[in-house]
């Protein structure tokens with residue numbers, strides 16, 4: 001059986017090899033995206049690839065600094081040629097659940113800025129219906145936690161505030177200083193409808209349903225790469 005990290009690496013390398021000099025590039029977060037970022041760093045060193053990148057998290061920013069990948073501030077960027085990121089679940093329509101690493105708010109902003117949004121993953125991320133394996137991650141303004149919990153509950157989900165190690169860490173706080181929670185809807189029959197309902201909740205700053213955003217999926221399987 002192919003090693004999971006090998007699959008993630010194969011997808012990451014293939015995506016990084018699609019980047020051309022002169023491009024502005026959004027860089028995702030997570031273990032798969034980290035392989036793509038590593039390959040980009042290598043291409044900058046060995047080929048003199050010239051890009052400007054925008055990061056979606058502190059962990060990606062730190063990796064970029066270590067590798068000498070030029071970063072611009074997200075707040076200064078208007079538009080990107082391409083963005084590449086991982087995902088937690090991918091359905092046949094390329095709809096996604098993202099946010100296991102709590103980066104979904106910035107990841108969605110960056111994805112929305114890109115002409116081409118490419119998802120890289122191992123084939124374990126493929127699902128028939130979103131919600132089969134994961135809850136929907138939320139980013140919530142701390143002062144709105146009770147009202148958002150109430151409204152999400154009315155949409156049919158139990159909501160749990162995401163915590164660090166029990167008895168050691170407090171709640172997980174996003175890079176933007178907000179609370180992260182997970183809403184367990186179970187399998188989601190109508191992801192477009194849920195997306196639009198979640199988008200209407202004040203104080204819910206972001207959620208991990210990415211509907212109709214991905215242009216391409218690069219999926220690494222033990223038998224090779226599938227692109228669709």
Ligand SMILES: O=C[C@H](O)[C@H](O)[C@H](O)COP(=O)(O)O
Pocket residue numbers: 028029030031032033085086087088098099100101102103104107
């Ligand atoms: O917040 C985290 C992101 O949405 C990640 O891109 C997602 O969780 C996939 O991460 P990984 O490639 O580590 O499975």
